[in-house]
Amino acid sequence: MxxxxxxxxxxxxxxxxxxxxxxxxxxxxxxxxxxxxxxxxxxxxxxxxxxxxxxxxxxxxxxxxxxxxxxxxxxxxxxxxxxxxxxxxxxxxxxxxxxxxxxxxFLPTLGEVDLHLIGEGRHEQLWDVLGAHVKRWPGVLGDVEGTAFAVWAPNARAVRVVGDHNHWDGRQHSMRSLGSSGVWELFVPGVTAGSRYKFEIQGPDGHWNQKADPMAQATEVPPSTASVVTETAYEWADDSWMTKRAQSDPHSGPVSVYEVHLGSWRQGLGYRELATELVDYVRETGFTHVELLPVMEHPFGGSWGYQVTSYFAPTSRFGSPDEFRHLVDALHEAGIGVILDWVPAHFPKDSFALARFDGTPLYEHPDPRRGEQMDWGTYVFDFGRSEVRNFLVASALYWLEEFHIDGLRVDAVASMLYLDYSREEGQWAPNQYGGRENLEAIGLLQETNATAYKRYPGIMMIAEESTAFPGVTGPTSGGGLGFGLKWNMGWMHDTLDYVSKEPVYRQYHHGELTFSLVYAFSENFCLPISHDEVVHGKGSLLRKMPGDRWQQLANVRAYLAFMWSHPGKQLLFMGSELGMEAEWSESRSLDWWLLDTPWHKGLHDLVAELNAVYKQRPELWEDDFSPSGFEWIDGGDNGRNLLSFVRRDASGKPLLVVVNFSPTAYEDFRVGVPTPGAWREVLNTDEERFAGSGVTNPQTLVSEAREWNGREHSVGLRVPPLGATWLVLDNS
CATH class of the missing domain: 2.60.40.10 (Immunoglobulins)
Structure with missing residues (x-):
C-alpha cells in the first residue's frame, strides 16, 4: 500500500x-x-x-x-x-x-498514425479523431466514462475546453499540444452526450476567443452557438437499399429530383414528422430522389443553409442527428434516394465559428484576393493547405458514411474554379502559371470526387457549375473534375426565357429551346428548376408564364413534359408542382391549399404521372449522355412553336415526343416516325384529369407509308394546345 x-x-x-x-x-x-x-x-x-x-x-x-x-x-x-x-x-x-x-x-486519444495522416492531409475519417467523442475506459478503481476532445489550432498559444461541465470556466481543462501536428487534446471524465462545449483559444496576440468545434457532430439550436457532445445509438434498417445501391450506377438510371427546403416545406415539422409526411408525399408524386438544401448547421435561417458554420452537424432546428438518420432511413425504405447540398466554396465570418479560428487565418486563405468572397461577405477556404483540404474531403465523406447519403450536390463550383470570379482587375492574383484557374480548388474537387466514388459505389457527385469549364464530369484520370452530373444552367436560363414570352413571339426565340442539344452530350447533365429560380423577384415558375391562369398552367405542364423528356436528369424545386403563384420564402410554408383547386391539383397529378411514366420508360433515361439516345424529328418548326424528337434506350427502342408551345391545337398533325407500326400515347399533358382541354389521341395510331420529316413512314395525330404528347410503339 x-x-x-x-x-x-x-x-x-x-x-x-x-x-x-x-x-x-x-x-x-x-x-x-x-x-x-x-x-x-x-x-x-x-x-x-x-x-x-x-x-x-x-x-x-x-x-x-x-x-x-x-x-x-x-x-x-x-x-x-x-x-x-x-x-x-x-x-x-x-x-x-x-x-x-x-x-x-490519461494518455492521448490520438495515435501517431492519426497525427501523421492529419499532417499529410490524408485522414479520410477525420471525424473519428477530431472533435468530441464519448469514450469509456476500464480501470482498477472502476470504469471511466467521459469525452475526448481534440482540435486543430496550430497557431494557438493555449487551448482549453469550456462548457457545462466546468461552468464555462476552462482553466481546469486546458488541453495539451500534440507537437507539430497542431492538434490539441484532452480527455475530460464525466462529460457525456448532451453536454454543451466550446474551445477557448489563446491566439498569438494573447487574446482568448471562444470557438465552436469545427468538427462538432451536434450543436445547440440557433441562435445559440455552442457545440454539443453527441453519441449515436441509431440502428439502420436500409441494408437492402445500400446493397442494391452499391451494385448499380445511378447515372444510367432514372433520376428525378424533388428539391426541398426542410424548414418551409411544411413549417413546424421536425425530422421525425418529415420522415412520415415528406416521405409519403415524395412517394405519392413519384420522384426518385429528394435533394435537401444544406442541412449542415448554419446560424442564419435566411441563408437557406448556404452559410455553413458546422460542416459535420445536421441542423438542430429539426431534431437530433439520430432523428436525421431516421429521416434518411425512412426515405430509403420508401425507395427514395437522398442528395444533400454541400458548400465547400466559402464560409461565413461569424466570430464563434471557423473565421480566424486560432487567432490567424487558418481555414481561410490569408491573401484577401483569394480568401474573401466579396459578393457574399464570406471567407474562402485555403484549398491548398493540406489540413484544410482534409477537413473538406472528410466533411463530404462524413455525410456519405455516417448518414448513408446517396449523393452530394456541390454548391457554387464556378466560384471555386476561377480566381477572378466576380472580381475586377487588380482584385485577384493569378496562379503560378499566370492563369485564372484556381489550381488548388480544382485539386480539392478532384480528390473529393475520386475518394467519394471509390469509397461509396452507387453515389452521385453533382456540380452546380455555370460556366463552360471543360471536363466537369470527365474522369479525374484524364484531368476532369470527376463529377457524375453537372447542372445545365444554360438550358435552364434559355428555356425559361423562351417560355416567358407570349406565344406569338416565341417563334423568334426558337433557338433557345433547341440550342441545348448542341452541347447536351458534352457533359453528363441534370436539368434544374431550382430554388434560385423562384426567389428575389424572379417569380414562381407559374408566374413566368404568359396568359390567363389556364394558359399559365398549361404552359407549365408542357414545359415540364419537355424537361422530363429532354436528355439529362431533372430537378424540380418544391412548390413548382403545385403551381405556386407566390415566390418561395423560407419564412412560410408552401401554399398547400392550392391542391383544393382542380386546376392546380391537375398540375400536381401531372407531375406524378410524368414521374411514373418516366421511371417505366428506359428510353427517357438509359442513354441520357450520348447522341445515340436522342434524335430530332423536327427541331426547326418555329412558325408553329413545335418540337418533335425521339428518345431511345440502350437497345435503340424509341419514344416519340411532340411538344407544342402554341395555344393552337392541331387536329391532323403529321410527324415522321423512326419505325413503322402502331403507336400509342403514354402521356398527354392536356388530359382532362390534369385540367387540360382534352385534346388527346386514341388508343393506337397506325403509321402510314407517307414520307414526312425525311422519314419513310409517318403518323397523323392530335397535338394539344400548350401541351405535349409522348408515344411509344404499341408492342413496347
Missing part, C-alpha cells in the same frame, strides 16, 4: 509555470499535472482551485494527502507507490467528500 511522504517532493516546477497551469494557459499541462514518477515513489499534482483539502486515492487502497502548492495547485508524493490508476478526493467545505477522476492521468 502506498504511503504519503513528507520528505519526498514532486518534480520541481517554477512559480511562473505553475501560474500558467493554474490559469489554463500552458501548452503542455499534462507534463506538470497528473502522476509522475519521482525517485522513491510517485508525485502527484492536481488543479483544484476552490478546494479546502485534496487527497489522492491509489489503486492499492492508499491515501495520499496533498498540500496546497500555489494558485489552486495541490501536490504530494506517494512513497514506494507505482504509477497506476487513481482518483482524487476533494473537500470544498460543504461536508461532502467528492471523489473525482483527474483528466490529466
Amino acid at each position: 502506498s504511503e504519503h511522504s513528507s520528505t519526498l517532493q514532486p518534480p520541481h516546477v517554477s512559480a511562473g509555470e505553475l501560474a500558467q497551469v493554474a490559469g489554463g494557459a500552458h501548452w503542455a499541462p499534462h507534463s506538470i499535472l497528473g502522476a509522475h514518477p519521482v525517485e522513491g515513489g510517485v508525485g502527484y499534482r492536481v488543479l483544484k482551485p476552490f478546494a479546502t483539502e485534496v487527497t489522492v486515492l491509489t489503486e492499492d487502497g492508499g491515501r495520499v494527502p496533498l498540500r496546497h502548492e500555489q494558485d489552486g495547485i495541490w501536490a504530494g508524493v506517494a512513497a514506494g507507490g507505482r504509477n497506476g490508476d487513481y482518483r482524487v478526493e476533494v473537500a470544498y467545505g460543504d461536508g461532502v467528500a467528492h471523489v473525482l477522476d483527474d483528466p490529466y492521468r
Whole structure:
C-alpha cells in the first residue's frame, strides 16, 4: 500500500509555470499535472482551485494527502507507490467528500498514425479523431466514462475546453499540444452526450476567443452557438437499399429530383414528422430522389443553409442527428434516394465559428484576393493547405458514411474554379502559371470526387457549375473534375426565357429551346428548376408564364413534359408542382391549399404521372449522355412553336415526343416516325384529369407509308394546345 511522504517532493516546477497551469494557459499541462514518477515513489499534482483539502486515492487502497502548492495547485508524493490508476478526493467545505477522476492521468486519444495522416492531409475519417467523442475506459478503481476532445489550432498559444461541465470556466481543462501536428487534446471524465462545449483559444496576440468545434457532430439550436457532445445509438434498417445501391450506377438510371427546403416545406415539422409526411408525399408524386438544401448547421435561417458554420452537424432546428438518420432511413425504405447540398466554396465570418479560428487565418486563405468572397461577405477556404483540404474531403465523406447519403450536390463550383470570379482587375492574383484557374480548388474537387466514388459505389457527385469549364464530369484520370452530373444552367436560363414570352413571339426565340442539344452530350447533365429560380423577384415558375391562369398552367405542364423528356436528369424545386403563384420564402410554408383547386391539383397529378411514366420508360433515361439516345424529328418548326424528337434506350427502342408551345391545337398533325407500326400515347399533358382541354389521341395510331420529316413512314395525330404528347410503339 502506498504511503504519503513528507520528505519526498514532486518534480520541481517554477512559480511562473505553475501560474500558467493554474490559469489554463500552458501548452503542455499534462507534463506538470497528473502522476509522475519521482525517485522513491510517485508525485502527484492536481488543479483544484476552490478546494479546502485534496487527497489522492491509489489503486492499492492508499491515501495520499496533498498540500496546497500555489494558485489552486495541490501536490504530494506517494512513497514506494507505482504509477497506476487513481482518483482524487476533494473537500470544498460543504461536508461532502467528492471523489473525482483527474483528466490529466490519461494518455492521448490520438495515435501517431492519426497525427501523421492529419499532417499529410490524408485522414479520410477525420471525424473519428477530431472533435468530441464519448469514450469509456476500464480501470482498477472502476470504469471511466467521459469525452475526448481534440482540435486543430496550430497557431494557438493555449487551448482549453469550456462548457457545462466546468461552468464555462476552462482553466481546469486546458488541453495539451500534440507537437507539430497542431492538434490539441484532452480527455475530460464525466462529460457525456448532451453536454454543451466550446474551445477557448489563446491566439498569438494573447487574446482568448471562444470557438465552436469545427468538427462538432451536434450543436445547440440557433441562435445559440455552442457545440454539443453527441453519441449515436441509431440502428439502420436500409441494408437492402445500400446493397442494391452499391451494385448499380445511378447515372444510367432514372433520376428525378424533388428539391426541398426542410424548414418551409411544411413549417413546424421536425425530422421525425418529415420522415412520415415528406416521405409519403415524395412517394405519392413519384420522384426518385429528394435533394435537401444544406442541412449542415448554419446560424442564419435566411441563408437557406448556404452559410455553413458546422460542416459535420445536421441542423438542430429539426431534431437530433439520430432523428436525421431516421429521416434518411425512412426515405430509403420508401425507395427514395437522398442528395444533400454541400458548400465547400466559402464560409461565413461569424466570430464563434471557423473565421480566424486560432487567432490567424487558418481555414481561410490569408491573401484577401483569394480568401474573401466579396459578393457574399464570406471567407474562402485555403484549398491548398493540406489540413484544410482534409477537413473538406472528410466533411463530404462524413455525410456519405455516417448518414448513408446517396449523393452530394456541390454548391457554387464556378466560384471555386476561377480566381477572378466576380472580381475586377487588380482584385485577384493569378496562379503560378499566370492563369485564372484556381489550381488548388480544382485539386480539392478532384480528390473529393475520386475518394467519394471509390469509397461509396452507387453515389452521385453533382456540380452546380455555370460556366463552360471543360471536363466537369470527365474522369479525374484524364484531368476532369470527376463529377457524375453537372447542372445545365444554360438550358435552364434559355428555356425559361423562351417560355416567358407570349406565344406569338416565341417563334423568334426558337433557338433557345433547341440550342441545348448542341452541347447536351458534352457533359453528363441534370436539368434544374431550382430554388434560385423562384426567389428575389424572379417569380414562381407559374408566374413566368404568359396568359390567363389556364394558359399559365398549361404552359407549365408542357414545359415540364419537355424537361422530363429532354436528355439529362431533372430537378424540380418544391412548390413548382403545385403551381405556386407566390415566390418561395423560407419564412412560410408552401401554399398547400392550392391542391383544393382542380386546376392546380391537375398540375400536381401531372407531375406524378410524368414521374411514373418516366421511371417505366428506359428510353427517357438509359442513354441520357450520348447522341445515340436522342434524335430530332423536327427541331426547326418555329412558325408553329413545335418540337418533335425521339428518345431511345440502350437497345435503340424509341419514344416519340411532340411538344407544342402554341395555344393552337392541331387536329391532323403529321410527324415522321423512326419505325413503322402502331403507336400509342403514354402521356398527354392536356388530359382532362390534369385540367387540360382534352385534346388527346386514341388508343393506337397506325403509321402510314407517307414520307414526312425525311422519314419513310409517318403518323397523323392530335397535338394539344400548350401541351405535349409522348408515344411509344404499341408492342413496347
